Amino acid sequence: MQSRFYVLLALCALSLFPVSGIASGGRPSPRDPDAGIHASERGIPLRTFARTYGFQRMNETERTYEMRGQVFTLRGETGGRRVWLNDVMIWLNQPVLVRQGHWSFSEVDLEKTLRPILQPTRFLGGAGHQVVVLDPGHGGKDAGAVSAAGLTEKAVCLDISLRVRRHLSAAGYTVYLTRHQDQYLSLEERPRRAAAWNADVFVSIHANASTNISASGIETFVLAIPGEVSTNHSTQAQPSQLAHPGNAFDEANMALGFALQRSMLAATGAEDRGVRRARFSVLRDSPAPAALVEVGFLSNPAEAAKLAAAAHRERLAQSIAQGIDLYLREVRRAALLAADSPQRSFQP
Ligand SMILES: [Zn+2]
The missing domain is CATH 3.40.630.40 (Zn-dependent exopeptidases)
Structure with a gap:
């Protein structure tokens, strides 16, 4: 494609501000009290997600989370839009935010980003393959x-x-x-x-x-x-x-x-x-x-x-x-x- 200077801007911004404020579109850092990290819409809490999709271990720090399953390891930034599934980076539609009191994935990311990778066969029935x-x-x-x-x-x-x-x-x-x-x-x-x-x-x-x-x-x-x-x-x-x-x-x-x-x-x-x-x-x-x-x-x-x-x-x-x-x-x-x-x- 043509010039991707904006991507570079994103990378520069991320290296300057390792907290995901820029990556999440200028939202304040999750550490700020009253920061705009509380989303009104429903989502799936990280811990519920881990339990539901077979991840055994869940480590959560102030800025990051990590969960391990038999096939996939998933880690990401709380307040940010990047996740790594088996070390491959994926950009979420919405940042991981506090939804109804818990750090959560948005519903759209559960349905359109994470499940299609974790459970591809659930979504590919009837698709062509030749x-x-x-x-x-x-x-x-x-x-x-x-x-x-x-x-x-x-x-x-x-x-x-x-x-x-x-x-x-x-x-x-x-x-x-x-x-x-x-x-x-x-x-x-x-x-x-x-x-x-x-x-x-x-x-x-x-x-x-x-x-x-x-x-x-x-x-x-x-x-x-x-x-x-x-x-x-x-x-x-x-x-x-x-x-x-x-x-x-x-x-x-x-x-x-x-x-x-x-x-x-x-x-x-x-x-x-x-x-x-x-x-x-x-x-x-x-x-x-x-x-x-x-x-x-x-x-x-x-x-x-x-x-x-x-x-x-x-x-x-x-x-x-x-x-x-x-x-x-x-x-x-x-x-x-x-x-x-x-x-x-x-x-x-
Ligand atoms: Zn091109």
């Missing part, structure tokens, strides 16, 4: 970001997409690319093509750029929830109430986004910029569960040099293919569970 549409960002007259050495985002994205296709085709999936060459394609045309091919999953592939050349790392975007803010910048934008076609897949979007971000981080050891939410046009109009990955910063000389190396692009491609495959395996597992036991209820 047709993958990959969308290499930019193309033709639109080069996207360009590194100091002249490496273009459009070329990096196409090369990685072709490699992802190779891996997924070998695994037996039907794979389409919105573009196969250096060709301009409007933002509207991309999801339109995915719809024509009956996509089961849509993944747009991009590289990042920032005016701050030290910005680095990998991030994955899924569509913002109606009525909630996007989390691709530090300030609280006005939440949009509008529901888009892509919001039909809110839970699947998050399961897919988490699988992609986790897989890319594990393969590259890159800095984790988190799973975030935005209202990018390709996500809004997607006819299937969708995510947009940002594989690194072309504006950062060290990351640009990595992206110029075929071995690194291959590593990224393998990990993106693996993330998509992990998500589609969960879809198949959901179908099997549904066929096996229609009345099955969740066992933590």
Whole structure:
């Protein structure tokens, strides 16, 4: 995508104010008496959440909480919007606030962020699992970001997409690319093509750029929830109430986004910029569960040099293919569970 200077502002702000006041949109520190950390809406207290979802240990300090289960470790900031599930950062829709006397997740984060990751099969029954549409960002007259050495985002994205296709085709999936060459394609045309091919999953592939050349790392975007803010910048934008076609897949979007971000981080050891939410046009109009990955910063000389190396692009491609495959395996597992036991209820 284009310049992400606002993300840098967020990072600078976080390093200056480690208490989550800035991350939670300028809300005061949780340590301030009478601070604006009490939300009127209902939520689920952290301890109730831990008990309900099979986390055995719950440590809570003034600023942080941590809980451990058999499969997942979850930690986060009280008063803040960041959680780490198995060390992968996810931006919540709303900060963890005191709701009805207890530090709590908001209901929207329980339903749209946490449960889709902890219990993906609960939400993926009936979803398709065969047709993958990959969308290499930019193309033709639109080069996207360009590194100091002249490496273009459009070329990096196409090369990685072709490699992802190779891996997924070998695994037996039907794979389409919105573009196969250096060709301009409007933002509207991309999801339109995915719809024509009956996509089961849509993944747009991009590289990042920032005016701050030290910005680095990998991030994955899924569509913002109606009525909630996007989390691709530090300030609280006005939440949009509008529901888009892509919001039909809110839970699947998050399961897919988490699988992609986790897989890319594990393969590259890159800095984790988190799973975030935005209202990018390709996500809004997607006819299937969708995510947009940002594989690194072309504006950062060290990351640009990595992206110029075929071995690194291959590593990224393998990990993106693996993330998509992990998500589609969960879809198949959901179908099997549904066929096996229609009345099955969740066992933590
Ligand atoms: Zn881009």
